[in-house]
Amino acid sequence: MMALDISQNKHADVSMEEKDRLFAEMKSDDRWNHVLNGCYECGICVASCPSAKFYDFSPRIIAQAAAREDTDLMYTLMSDSVWDCSQCFSCDRCPRENSPGQIITIMREVAVKNGLKTAKEALQGYGRIIYKIMLTGSQVSPDMLQPDAFPDWGTHVYEIADNLEDWRKALPPETLHTTETGWKIDEKTIIELYLIWHMTGVMDLIEGVDEGLYDIIVDVMEEKLEEAGYDDITFD
């Protein structure tokens, strides 16, 4: 297994001013002071973290780097490690009431908002999922499990894709015995979701990581919002 590479100057091409600026953006988040209170180095967060069992990943290192305000290391971590977190928040059992998972949420958001190349790469495989969820309000349907869509899921995705009908029949409940649909969301709910995403800046995040995907989604959203009487809402 490769060791977690947290060497300083790994991103020497990025100026310290830029790293400081990104860290300041994290710290300015209203949640920051509620999720970071210094670190005992006790390792309880690591012991409870599922991602730490499978990856070279440590919530303790992230909490410590944040507490020490090590902007260089924070940049390295936000360019790599943070994408290994499964956001389960088991690490919230920290005796200092830190939440490494929440710190990571903030780091990810800053990475996405600033269009970091590493964030775009990490989210590349999720374009189809984002597309499906945002246009239908529904979940990923099983027919989306195709090797070309999820190249990083390993070879077993071929077996699943090739035998999808059989897999679906083998899995309860009956309503999910389809390879084409999830469940239907009514139009009123879809419109509410579009308004929430518009008002909360979700669309800006999407634009930051994938402009092509953003354009496609916005076209559909604007049309549906107009039909529903929200013709004053635009995304530019």
Ligand code: SF4
């Ligand atoms: S559980 Fe809390 S105090 Fe202990 S190492 Fe993790 S972040 Fe630090």
Ligand code: SF4
């Ligand atoms: S939220 Fe992330 S860091 Fe915390 S326990 Fe879950 S996977 Fe680990």
